Amino acid sequence: MDLLTSISAKDIVDILIVSYVIYKLILLVRGTRAIQLMKGILVVVITWVFSIWFKLSTLQWMMNQTFTFGVLGVIIIFQPELRRALEQLGRGKLFSRSSTEEDQDVNKRISEVIRAANYLAKRKIGALIVFEKETGLTDYVESGIAIESKISAELLINIFIPNTPLHDGAVIIRQGQLMAAGCYLPLSENPFISKELGTRHRAAIGMSEVSDGMCIIVSEETGQISLTMNGHIVRDIKEESLIAKLFEELKPKAKANEKNPFLKWRGRSNG
Secondary structure, three states: OHHHHHOOHHHHHHHHHHHHHHHHHHHHHOOOOHHHHHHHHHHHHHHHHHHHHOOOHHHHHHHHHHHHHHHHHHHHHOHHHHHHHHHHHHHOOOOOOOHHHHHHHHHHHHHHHHHHHHHHHHOOOOEEEEEEOOOOOHHHHOOOEEEEEEOOHHHHHHHHOOOOOOOOOEEEEEOOEEEEEEEOOOOOOOOOOOOOOOHHHHHHHHHHHHOOOEEEEEOOOOOOEEEEEOOEEEOOOOHHHHHHHHHHHHOOOOOOOOOOHHHHHHHHOOO
């Protein structure tokens, strides 16, 4: 109880700052070989604590020698990561990401998907690509085959090539990652959907009815590209309109009060 009463507001701020710095450093090394080296350092520290706890003098001496020369070793081993951290700190980017960078990430994501969709459309290869937004789609991700890869047009094209194991189903994209392929989506039960639409389009509409996800469909019969959102479908959407809509909906800081132009398309949603 005395310990809790002795903690001041300054101590809490101190702990929060240190925690945030550690969190940002973990994000910095995540996905690099440095994360494996950090695990190795953790093993050394645990061994050192073990030697002290059980009073193993020889092992403790070895660990002390390791720590003595380990600081220099860590600097050498983590040199690329340290240089990158200092560069980002110098640019003011270590603790924040500019909206420009985030927009570039979204642009890259959209560009790869559009490139794949155009390739598939020209060859009349069916495809169904889902963008996850606020509503989690983990249940549908788990219904398919996990991929968890960076998004690329080449990967998307290969997935939907006919008679391959993953072509019959949907691809689900979460932020900048292609989570899974061959996923099963719920079919829409809307009786007013055009009879011309097949299972792929009905699944896309169904997904947009149960979530805020956006779906891009490539028709294998006509080669047309369509977009579904909020339970509505825009068939044969033009590339410029598709890119603009995707960026508007997927960019990190969309204006909540901005009028949604997609609602204007409802009149021809089932056309």
